[in-house]
Amino acid sequence: MGTTDATTGHEPAISTVRREIAGARSIVVKIGSSALTDLHAGLAVDRLDRLADALESRMAAGTDVIVVSSGAIGAGLAPLGLRRRPTDLATKQAAASVGQLALAHAWGTSFARHGRTVGQVLLTAHDISRRSHHANAQRTLDRLRSLGAVAVVNENDTVATDEIRFGDNDRLAALVAHLAGAQALVLLSDVDGLYDGDPRKGGATLIREVGGPEDLDGVVAGSGGALGTGGMASKLSAARLAADAGVPVLLAAAESAAAALGSADVGTAFAARPARMSARRFWVRHAAETRGRLTVDDGAAAAIARRASLLPAGVVAVDGTFGAGDVVEIVGTDGALRARGVTAYDADEVGQMVGRSTSSLPEGLRRAVVHADDLVAAR
Template sequence: MTACADGGISVAQSQTVVVKIGTSSLTKKTGYLAISVIATLVETLCALQNAGHRVILVSSGAVGVGCARLNLAERPKTISMKQAVAAVGQGRLMRVYDDFFTSLNQPIAQVLLTRTDLVQRSRYVNSYRTFRQLLQLKVIPIVNENDTVAIEELRFGDNDTLSAQVASLVGADWLFLLTDVDRLYSADPRSNPDAQPIHIVEHVEQLEDLQVQIGDRGSQWGTGGMLTKIEAARIAANAGVRTVITDGQHPENLIKILAGESLGTQFSPKKTVANARKRWIAQSLVPAGKLYLDAGAVKAIQTGGKSLLPAGITEIEGEFEQRSSVQLCDAQGQEIARGIVNYSHSELAQIMGHQSEEISKILGYTSSDTVVHRDNLVISQSL
């Protein structure tokens, strides 16, 4: 991608770009919207769209805007209050976006998601088709968690995680996390003058070797800190998406980064990526229980690419139904894989430790010879 003399940009090839902007970038300390930042963001996204890219915006800010609208001095603590305030702020936030995008003749669409939309396979596929159709129509989807109806157990919890899930869902090339620091540092640069900048991370696990200190707190109005951004980068990397953490006060830098400039911190994507179904199992489903396995079963799954049979199960934890997601753990409780079970917890309690040919005799029927088939199983290294 290169800059043009007329201020536009040209691209070598069309790419799918997901941009997440946080509340700390969208609002001032007073809680009111930072209009100049929004204007620059909109101009940048329209430039990318006009250059032939497919653009998705994941926007925080609904609760922050709602708080300002209701003259609240701090972010609500209870779920019901957050949902009410989000309902107040969401309409106002979309009104602002619509005014700015309309001034540049760019159509937008509001997409509100809950974790349930990505947990249920049919809704996951339908969400993908909706995004695909919107992008084909050259519409910029503006995504947020549907805070007004999401239940605590099935919430994304922060828009960093949501943006990574969306990037994985649509098979994006880039995920930009716009935040209140210009890149990842070895410590918080706002409180530690010795903090060292990190320009590129080849593997998320590398951060442990770099001794990076990662806080778990967001801003006064936001929910995500650097920890959630690292987790988002991990999810995106496993889906083959390159992630960039960069300064939300300067959205125009997105164009420079896509042109090759070294701004922000980049997380390299994995070269080998699981198929869409296995990414759904690994990243979208919420495990409902745990199965503890003997050493033979662990080896068969990790190195042999085998399915899990009832004979390899030593213990069951949790209550779950058939087709639920579960974690597969070794004797020490370390997760080695996760997958979709063919039997409920009560059925497994009867057949665990037995051979597959005994299932029919014990239960009176056989749903499957396997507890978790290898096609519905993802090794933890891919999570």
């Protein structure tokens, strides 16, 4: 595992990944529900103000900052007289409709103390999964930054459904970090980092840095709390997603926001993969909504692992309704995910091609089912 506090008994020297995060000229900062809201009192304005002050210090130093803010549902509970986070979709959406208004107003009021204008950007999973919407969201964020406004992003809980939700704003933040071309992602919540066990039970050690998947062997992450849908499992997944896309990540406590956004010498830092993934490949792997599934034989699965195109002869089954240009999952005969890719044909056409050699097909069906350039192998 990475170097831990327990190893030395004092703060380790600032590492390369922490210097990258501290020196990043564009960052996405995700703030969890528990850092902004109280179950009984609603929005905690004093905490929000302290966070805005820390964000302003980073922006004043010359960094572009996009805020991904949770808390809409939590902010709507107290005004509606709800004593706990609802479990049914309609009540969640009702709470969000009240809370989003309060949350946007609070961020606007807080940043106004520094002469900043806030723009609210509400996204759904559909906005990220469809390429045209994805590009529109990117242009909106870029234009807000060019105009000197602070973009505050949230999932549009008032219209999102259980079927199309991001699942939590941690994943949304990781997607936005890549969408906006950010150089770092900072996840702030009520936890001060990643531990090798449950810190509430004692005996757990803080993992200072994660250089790769091997540093996570044996780590058990839990689910969310009373106010949010995240939890450590969500944050760990988001951190790995962003790092895989070439974006270094810092996971820290919101109460340490000043240090996290300054020297970055707190919490857990996740190193990014050496080469940033292209926008298209990232979209195929992480953001696109899949429309169907292709099952392939062992030979095709091995070819895919070598970054070869998927040919008709290797396909053994087709599931779902999809068109040419849609993203599909590619699985082995054991059901394990092998890749995701953009299919060159619709489902009916692929159905006619199953198991056939390219030379035996009509002239118009002799291309690869999924070309290597449109294929992203599973990790």
